[in-house]
Amino acid sequence: MERELLLECQRNDRNAQRKVYEQMAGKLYSVCKRYLKRDEDIEEAMADTFYKIFTKIDQLHQPEIFEAWARKIAVNECLQKLRTAKHLHISFEENHVSNSDMGTEDISFEKDILSLLNFLPEGCRAIFNLFAIEGYPHKEIATMLSISEGTSKSQLNFARKKLQELLVNQNI
Template sequence: MLRLIPFFTTESQLIAALKRGEGRAHKVVYERFAGKMLAVCTRYCANRDDAEEVMLDGFMRVFEKISQFREDGSFEGWIRRIMVTESLMFLRKNKQWRQEIPIEEVTVEPDYEWADTALNENELLRMVNQLPDGYRTIFNLYAIEGYAHAEIAEMLGISEGTSKSQLSRARTMLQANLRKLEQEPGRRGQTEHYEKTYRKASN
């Protein structure tokens, strides 16, 4: 449920107002979710200006498609999925996510626990944002959004093997960056738990 807001005291009231096309409901939704959704878009579009543009397009899509939301799941989750879709459309349009996709297949098992632990750390998220576009896109879809490789392959028009390979290379780069960070003065104790989580998730 939403916190108490003028005009709308429950999420259902807010959604009903959205479906009626009320401008004040649009404003409430934007103000409530813009911060979170900008963070989502920024994970895919490293350039903040691009992320803001994608986010705005995403909210327009939310308002256009609100009649399709059946209220049988999380409203925030529904908005988030739209933002991810808009981000992927932007990357595909600009062909950014294709730049680093390799050909060979690498077998990688699902590790959703990693997404629930290490990826909650802001420092590691910053490292993810610094990955090349192709690595970052598939890493986010798999480790953060929870999509399976088959779903990612369909979304991006690639093979499952390419998705797995891209994820494996992203992890290798993250591990290398973590080791570099660990060499900085006074940082060893702060980064040990990242390494432990990474090793556990990679087994």
């Protein structure tokens, strides 16, 4: 992200904010979609994310880390949404998914994998995203979600096994 564009955002320039939104909306939408299922929740998390970005942008002192900073805000907003909606429950139960439940769209491998995340329980999906995609360590995940490190590790293991089963069932 250009330093000058971010400086203009710090001065509350609406045109600069619109440009930042246009450049970042797709990336942040993808982040939110990995954590949340419902479109309304994703839209709300996106709105809250951009509100925080534009109201706290003066706290960003290194423009070169803007995208990582914005992604972290989006992740935190999604986790907050899951916590407040009480959707974040840790589950060890088996969710059996038939091939007919998943659809037969011919989409790329990456999209196939990401769409399979929707078949994981919210808690597993959040932990899988935080660890495997965002790169957070188990200790930090445990703190963020108010769970033990052991629970984080076991839920990641459960998520991996379920994803492997789903991949085998879909022949991906």
